Amino acid sequence: MLCAYVTHADCLRHEMGATHPECPERLAAVHDQLLIKGLLDYMLVHDAPLATPEQLARAHSPAYVRDIIGMSPAQGYRQVDPDTSMNPHTVTAALRAAGAAVLATDLVLGGEAPTAFCCVRPPGHHAERAAAMGFCFFNNVAVGIRHALDVHGLRRVALVDFDVHHGNGSEDIFRDDPRVLMCSIFEQGLYPFSGDDAKGPNMVNVGLPSRSGGEKFRAAVTDRWMPALDAFAPQLIYVSAGFDGHREDDMGNLALVEADYAWVTTQIMTIARRHCGGRVISCLEGGYALSALGRSATAHVRVLIGAD
Numbered sequence: 001m002l003c004a005y006v007t008h009a010d011c012l013r014h015e016m017g018a019t020h021p022e023c024p025e026r027l028a029a030v031h032d033q034l035l036i037k038g039l040l041d042y043m044l045v046h047d048a049p050l051a052t053p054e055q056l057a058r059a060h061s062p063a064y065v066r067d068i069i070g071m072s073p074a075q076g077y078r079q080v081d082p083d084t085s086m087n088p089h090t091v092t093a094a095l096r097a098a099g100a101a102v103l104a105t106d107l108v109l110g111g112e113a114p115t116a117f118c119c120v121r122p123p124g125h126h127a128e129r130a131a132a133m134g135f136c137f138f139n140n141v142a143v144g145i146r147h148a149l150d151v152h153g154l155r156r157v158a159l160v161d162f163d164v165h166h167g168n169g170s171e172d173i174f175r176d177d178p179r180v181l182m183c184s185i186f187e188q189g190l191y192p193f194s195g196d197d198a199k200g201p202n203m204v205n206v207g208l209p210s211r212s213g214g215e216k217f218r219a220a221v222t223d224r225w226m227p228a229l230d231a232f233a234p235q236l237i238y239v240s241a242g243f244d245g246h247r248e249d250d251m252g253n254l255a256l257v258e259a260d261y262a263w264v265t266t267q268i269m270t271i272a273r274r275h276c277g278g279r280v281i282s283c284l285e286g287g288y289a290l291s292a293l294g295r296s297a298t299a300h301v302r303v304l305i306g307a308d
């Protein structure tokens with residue numbers, strides 16, 4: 001069984017200025033490494049569709065969806081927050097990125113692939129129910145999860161988030177939804193300065209100090225995530241796969257390496273095989289040091305396709 005690879009060329013056309021770290025080259029860095037390592041031979045490539053307003057409104061307020069689509073500039077840039085801006089292609093890229101999570105959900109729940117990797121941008125996990133921030137417009141993974149719950153009728157879905165930044169947007173969207181267990185590990189004291197106080201009983205938030213390294217990261221997964229995930233017994237697992245905790249990435253200082261990303265993916269697959277037939281959907285979030293991003297995402301995908 002192959003892993004679905006969901007992406008779209010439109011995701012390369014959104015850009016926020018020549019020096020912005022969330023740049024189109026990020027997707028090429030991942031794609032090139034997957035190609036060079038031969039992993040694309042084991043993946044079913046799909047073009048991401050555009051998410052519909054109805055699909056987006058399962059995770060965002062309908063007014064917010066309308067506002068974001070309506071803010072698209074005809075030319076130049078439109079600033080959304082101090083770090084986040086739109087160019088004329090941003091809305092289409094954001095609709096593709098969220099649509100990728102919807103298609104991945106249909107593919108995995110339809111039995112066409114046990115796992116999926118959405119190689120998309122803009123990322124999503126900082127986007128709240130009614131706020132764009134931190135390079136994010138629509139919360140891709142949240143749109144996929146609500147599609148699994150509301151359209152496919154699943155009752156228990158887990159979201160694991162190992163981006164170096166706390167996924168405040170996903171927490172905002174799922175804080176009152178007992179159908180979702182969210183497990184996150186993030187670096188304390190970093191943007192968006194949330195996560196230390198979990199916003200609901202369905203949140204397992206683990207903040208780690210700067211320079212924790214792989215050993216403390218792995219201990220947090222083993223001690224905090226794994227028992228909660230086992231007790232929850234998810235029917236499907238989503239991953240907010242951010243690789244900005246890598247030691248070469250100056251967005252954070254967790255000092256992780258490729259082997260840590262492979263290891264955590266193995267733990268996620270262990271839970272998935274135990275409870276949900278190995279079904280895992282991963283969406284790219286952060287990761288800004290291009291070489292480290294490509295190598296780390298490849299280490300992650302290698303485990304998703306069962307090559308390790």
Ligand SMILES: [Zn+2]
Nearest residue numbers: 163165244286
């Ligand atoms: Zn991040």
